Amino acid sequence: MSPFLRVLENDVQIAALLFMGVVYVLRLLWLFRFRSAAERTYAAGNATAGVALSMLNVALPWAMESTRKKPLFYVQFVVFHVGVVVAIAATFIIPYRPALFEIAAVVRSFQVALAAAFAVGVARLYRRLTTPALRLISTVDDYLSLSLMILFFLAGALAVPNRYQESEWALIGFFALTALFLVYVPFSKICHYLYYPFTRFYFGRMQGHRGVVAKSRRLP
Numbered sequence: 396m397s398p399f400l401r402v403l404e405n406d407v408q409i410a411a412l413l414f415m416g417v418v419y420v421l422r423l424l425w426l427f428r429f430r431s432a433a434e435r436t437y438a439a440g441n442a443t444a445g446v447a448l449s450m451l452n453v454a455l456p457w458a459m460e461s462t463r464k465k466p467l468f469y470v471q472f473v474v475f476h477v478g479v480v481v482a483i484a485a486t487f488i489i490p491y492r493p494a495l496f497e498i499a500a501v502v503r504s505f506q507v508a509l510a511a512a513f514a515v516g517v518a519r520l521y522r523r524l525t526t527p528a529l530r531l532i533s534t535v536d537d538y539l540s541l542s543l544m545i546l547f548f549l550a551g552a553l554a555v556p557n558r559y560q561e562s563e564w565a566l567i568g569f570f571a572l573t574a575l576f577l578v579y580v581p582f583s584k585i586c587h588y589l590y591y592p593f594t595r596f597y598f599g600r601m602q603g604h605r606g607v608v609a610k611s612r613r614l615p
Contacts, residue, residue, distance in 0.1 A: 396559045403570045404490040411577035418581035419589060426590070431597055434604050445603015449595040471515045478512020479544070481505055482551040486573050489557050489566070496557045505555045513548035516541060540583050547572050 448458075456462040462469040485505060488495050496502050520541050523529045547569075554569035580586055602608050 397563060400559060400563050400566055400570075403567060403574070407574050408486065408490070408570065408577070411574040415577045415581050419586075422581065422586075422589065426593065434601065436605055438604055440603050440606030440608060442600045442604040445601070445608050446596055446599040448608055449599025449602065450592070452595065471518065474511050475515045475519070475544075478509055478515070478548050481508040481512070482547055485551050485555050486570070489554065489569075493557055496555055502555050506552045509548045509552040509555070513545060513552065516545040516548060520545065536584050540585050543572070543576065543579070544585075547576060 448455075452458055456466065456469040462472075496505075520538070523533055523537065523541065550565070550569040550572050553565040557566065559566055576585075
């Protein structure tokens with residue numbers, strides 16, 4: 396392994412991770428400045444049940460009209476986000492547990508997951524470019540974030556065999572994109588996951604308290 400790749404896999408990634416962590420902490424400190432007001436409405440339901448349902452809503456496709464009527468969208472959502480998790484895992488396995496990618500079945504599993512996520516990403520970009528309603532509400536960040544994710548999946552699929560002895564270009568490309576992501580993500584739409592637990596908590600508490608949650612949608 397060349398000194399350049401060693402620094403890119405370790406020092407650069409750690410620095411980028413620290414930068415992202417600092418920005419996230421600042422964002423959360425800003426968020427915590429705002430205090431939610433106490434409900435003044437009559438408690439017609441259960442706030443705790445509302446929070447639980449809201450938090451788990453992402454795993455309940457039948458609870459959302461969009462995914463209930465078009466289940467393929469939910470399948471795409473799952474495949475895309477599994478690809479994200481797999482790609483992030485690869486950024487840690489390659490430099491710190493490389494022996495894991497000496498197992499052919501593990502490499503193949505990662506490549507299949509990343510290739511599937513890549514295909515979904517391309518389909519999503521095509522849909523965003525060809526659907527008038529989506530084009531109308533799309534921003535530069537929407538296109539840039541999705542395009543970078545597509546490249547990230549492709550680079551990850553090429554990098555996971557970890558064949559730096561033969562060629563380092565796949566690994567260099569993958570970790571260069573990773574560093575770029577770590578710096579860019581806190582300022583892009585991709586950082587929505589940071590706010591997920593807070594938004595779902597407050598929304599679910601309100602919905603549960605007011606009894607908006609229908610009995611048919613309550614958790615067993």
